[in-house]
Amino acid sequence: MKTVKSWIGLVVVLTILSVITACNNESKENNDTEKTAWANIQETGVLKVATSGTLFPASYHDSESNELTGYDVEVAKELAKRLDLEIEFTEMAFDGMLSSINSGQVDFAINDITVTDERKEKFGFTDPYKHSVGAAIVRKSDQSGIDSLEDLKGKKAAGEATTTYMEVARTYGAEEVIYDNATNDQYLRDVSTGRTDIILNDYYTQSLAVSYYSDLDIMVHPTIRYNPSSASIILKKENKDMTEAFNEVLKEMKEDGTLTKLSKQFYNGADVSEEIKLEESK
Structure with missing residues (x-):
């Protein structure tokens, strides 16, 4: 009877040790995996x-x-x-x-x-x-009929679908005009010609773009500022x-x-x- 109990006890101990070892190995593998990408680079x-x-x-x-x-x-x-x-x-x-x-x-x-x-x-x-704040590019001739973010409802906002700037446009009811990695030239000309009404984006980036494309009917909106951000x-x-x-x-x-x-x-x-x-x- 003692022999049977001894074997049962041994099996239980070995099982526990096996579980502990497996857990330790799994933990080690997870730690190794965490470092793998950087180690490979x-x-x-x-x-x-x-x-x-x-x-x-x-x-x-x-x-x-x-x-x-x-x-x-x-x-x-x-x-x-x-x-x-x-x-x-x-x-x-x-x-x-x-x-x-x-x-x-x-x-x-x-x-x-x-x-x-x-x-x-x-x-x-x-x-x-990098740190910045949100701004808006509109037409210089009529400010695209926009005085504040509240005026975006029904206006055509240009951008990529999943950016934080398009989220702002969406929140204020703008009609989304989605671009796929388009150049600044295309974005800005479309606002200038009236194909779109507004581009919401980074203040510094927009200021430089407007300065570079001075021949277009565009400007950085004088008062729209929102969402201080970090990149x-x-x-x-x-x-x-x-x-x-x-x-x-x-x-x-x-x-x-x-x-x-x-x-x-x-x-x-x-x-x-x-x-x-x-x-x-x-």
């Missing part, structure tokens, strides 16, 4: 990045060299340089960036992407490298090691003045790396 020496290539001055092609450049692009290049990594850009629309991150086609996306609570539930974000690099939520590594470098770039220097280069002397208060933009 360090091993291959290449960062794969999604950006639009059509968003002046964050991500666009230089008119003379046709080289991909812009504030966001140069921030990403400097980030890779300081991490001793090569960098490969893939140009795509915003919706494609998010799916490409999830599929592993790219390691992260950088394209003036606003940090929101909804996005933070699904993706990881670095510390911000960050977006990546898989579980890639915490990568996020920490990026944050260390971004902190260095902020402290040594690199972000300020790049900002002033692309934003006509403005320092977008500093936080902006809503009342200061009016």
Whole structure:
């Protein structure tokens, strides 16, 4: 009888040990998986990045060299340089960036992407490298018949479907006119000709665009300002090691003045790396 009990006891002990070992192994595998993406990048020496290539001055092609450049692009290049990594850009629309991150086609996306609570539930974000506030481009001749955001109902708002700016337009009852990674030229000409009425987007970006396309019947609306925001690099939520590594470098770039220097280069002397208060933009 004691022998039977002893065997039963031994089986129970072994079963418990087996469960504990399995749990420990699973925990170890999960930790290894969490580090895999960043470890693989360090091993291959290449960062794969999604950006639009059509968003002046964050991500666009230089008119003379046709080289991909812009504030966001140069921030990403400097980030890779300081991490001793090569960098490969893939140009795509915003919706494609998010799916490409999830599929592993790219390691992260950088394209003036606003940090929101909804996005933070699904993706990881670095510390911000840019701060701004929302503004609106309308026709200069008649202000597109818009005095405030409340006047957007029934107006044609141009943009990409899943941006935070289109969410604002949708909230105020605008008719959405959806573009797929269109150039600034197309967006702005459509407002000027009346095909659309308004573009909601970043204040700094819009100010530069209007200045560049001075021949068009467009202007930045004088009073519409909303939603102070921050832009960050977006990546898989579980890639915490990568996020920490990026944050260390971004902190260095902020402290040594690199972000300020790049900002002033692309934003006509403005320092977008500093936080902006809503009342200061009016």
